[in-house]
Amino acid sequence: MSKTTNKYSPEVRERAVRLVLDNPGQHESRWAAILSISSKIGCAPQTL
Numbered sequence: 946m947s948k949t950t951n952k953y954s955p956e957v958r959e960r961a962v963r964l965v966l967d968n969p970g971q972h973e974s975r976w977a978a979i980l981s982i983s984s985k986i987g988c989a990p991q992t993l
Contacts, residue, residue, distance in 0.1 A: 957986060962993070964982050
């Protein structure tokens with residue numbers, strides 16, 4: 946069994962998700978928002 950760790954605090958995760966969902970007009974698609982925000986916090990887009 947592999948052990949996983951949470952690299953990001955719950956606050957960081959919550960804020961990242963909120964940024965994606967609460968600002969639909971800032972990016973041309975939800976995926977574009979995910980790409981932008983994930984690069985800023987240093988995680989893979991698939992993680993976000």
